[in-house]
Amino acid sequence: MELRLPELSENNDDVVITKWHFGENDFIKEGEDLVEVTTDKATFDIPAPCGGKIKKIYKSEGDSIKVNEILAEIN
């Protein structure tokens, strides 16, 4: 399953990846925080939409990301 950046604001604020809580090949449970993203004044933890093995991470810490761009893939 692909995890994409959800819409956090109607303002389309710039969003930056600030912390991956898990790495590739790690196992994660549904609902656990996978990645933290940050806008100008807010951090936002995005949970895993399903449990499984993290097959691929598409963005690094410090990268900018837009709404609906792919963050990671979970098997």
Added chain:
Amino acid sequence: MKILDLGLTRYREALKVQEDLLHKRIAGLEDDCLIVTEHRAVVTFGRLTGENNVLDKRYFEDRCVDFEYTSRGGNVTYHSPGQVLLYPIVDLEDKKKDVSFYIDFLEKTVSNSLNVLGVSAERGERRGVWVGGKKIAFTGVGFKKWVTYHGVSVNINNDIDAFLKINPCGEKDILVTSAKEVLGKELDMARVKNIFIEQFIKDFKEEYKRQDFIYGAKASRVIRK
């Protein structure tokens, strides 16, 4: 809305309370809560911080001021007794899920509270709350599963000289003020806190009214993974 006035706290002590309530709120074991506190002198860094925004580290070291790296948004700021901290732990899952809208709301309620105190505060083009071009309140929030934590700090009676030793919020050359400086007198902190609490409850109901009407109180108790 549960209100929790922690009095004077160390930053980490209050953070632990926040995190505990945050996890309980996510699990549906707590209602929405507003934490109010004042911190012992501390410099805190948000996620977008560079240490280069501390202009005079020695100044803080000489005064035994702690440095804390936090999980909130935003950049560097300074807290000390006489500054009001509002840390709302509120669940937006069934309300308007919009990060900017929430920060706008926080700034509005702080501005409204300051106006009640006789301080002509307003929101500016840049984030924060301002009085005559000087910054008086600083936002930096966090979200987990659309439950909020961290919040906003407002200068009331506190020492503002320390802000000259940092770039507050990472912004160079901004001027900082306090209610005490604006009004030329110290304010009673108990009265100040009550005004902020009452205004927060009122504004939260109004700003998120439509969503409350649609979903009702039941939705706020939904247990989520």
